[in-house]
Amino acid sequence: MKKILVPTDFSGFAQSALEVAADIAFKTNAEIMLLHANEKMVTATPLAEYYLYDKAIEDEYLDMVTESLKKTLAEIAENGKFSRVKVKTAVIGGPMVSVIEDFVKDHAIDLVVMGTRGVSGMEEIIVGSNTEKVIRRVKCPVLAVPSPAVSFGKIVFPTTLKESQLPAFKAFAALQKIFSGEVSLLYINDPGNFKNTAAMEAQKDFLVKESGLKNATLFVSDTEVFNEEDAILDFAHQNHADLIVMGTHQRRGLAHFFMGSMTEDTVNHSDIPVLSLSIK
Template identity: 45%
Template sequence: MKTILVPTDFSAHSGQALRAAANLARKSGSELVLMHTNDIMAYTTPLIEAREFDKSLAEIYEEKVNERFARILQELAADTTFAGIPIRTSVWAGKLADILTIVVQEENADLVVMGTLGAGNSDAYLVGSNTQKVIRRVSCPVLTIPLQYDSQNFFTVVFPSTLKDDQAASFQFLAQFQQVCENEVHLLYLNNPADLPDEEAIEARAYELAEAAGLKLAGVYTTKENIFDEEEAIVNFAKEQNASLIAMGTHQRRGLSHLLFGSVTEDTVGHASIPVMSIPLQMAVIDSSSAVKA
């Protein structure tokens, strides 16, 4: 990994994500890009007579944010957690999911790390909705860090997989992540989506995909019965393993496809009290017209 993006709204959960990102940056030698979006400007009027007023508001907002960034960088310079880690800041105007879709491409980012309030919070729906949009759109993996999660290490990873051919990307990225964090990866296989004949075939398929990607598996786990609530089963298995991370591939379904089939990855993010890393299985479509650099 070379570049890690960290969106911030200067909240406590953003700060938690920044510390987790710093730990990964130190281990991988990556640069951190700390970015903020002025989403208010995305809703301002496009009328001609209001444009100069909107421009003035945007300039004032950017000035205030840059002042805030300057104070944060000064604080980070005195914090040993961030010693030796290159950090840049940037301010954008637009909606977070739209902006991140663009910035991930411009920065050739390897990972987005963002904070959430976590499962069970009264504001989780609003925060979750924003996080889900990001997961559904950006073309690199997204690591979500719940506010209540205080560890910055990912030693034990639960990896749910369908073991289908399209899972290769998730195996490959997780193999790279394993090289950085030196973690144990426990693969979880639910409901036999690949229609494999028995447990021996399941294990053989799992290790075949892992070997091709260079991923070391600590074990392959299956269920004896069909599971209706897959995200609950994933979260419960992660608790049993005392996992510090859930990593899983996502098809990034949108529109009618998302409505009909949903997303187990997004649902898991909403239910988990530990970090979840979503790994896109295909590139997202980029619409650069929706973002404007502040």
């Protein structure tokens, strides 16, 4: 873990994400990239002949962003534990999701940490509503944070146990030095997939061995599950989970429209942090 990206709109939700990212950076000696997307800078460019550019307004906005970034960095520095965390800041013009996607590629980001439901006083910048779009478009893991997390001692990892999920198992195994808690592998029961519990355990053992995942125990949901998202969240709450880990196919376009994404739906409704891992 070398670089952690934290997009910010200076809301309380974004601040929660930064606190979690700082804790991870402290443990791994990683660098935090604190990014603000200035969406005002490009919205009028294609319509320049119809748009009256006011540099004073732009300068005032950038001054506000600069002061907000300075305040955020000062708050980190005041915390003795985080004072040694390396933090760089960037302000880039463009639509937030596109800015994040490009930044991840250009700077070899290892992890994105985003606040969910992050609405700030700046109405044009809403981090929370963009989290699911970022999950859909970046290749690195994305940690969606609804509130500051104290620890990740209990982890729920919903899985179909299909071999296609092996990339998600490997990706999470590589992160277990950070998220080192007990892992509950939750199988949402599909009678047409496995004939018995022994077959499920055998497939779990295969995925665990091939991925190198540690400290993982298999749990099987009730036979009849009508809403998988509710089943995941109910299980997570009943087991006092600190983190939900989910693989995502990152479907886009018509595939996303018709098939949706359980990972994105869970992120939108969970009050527990969700770590999404690409299995494309």
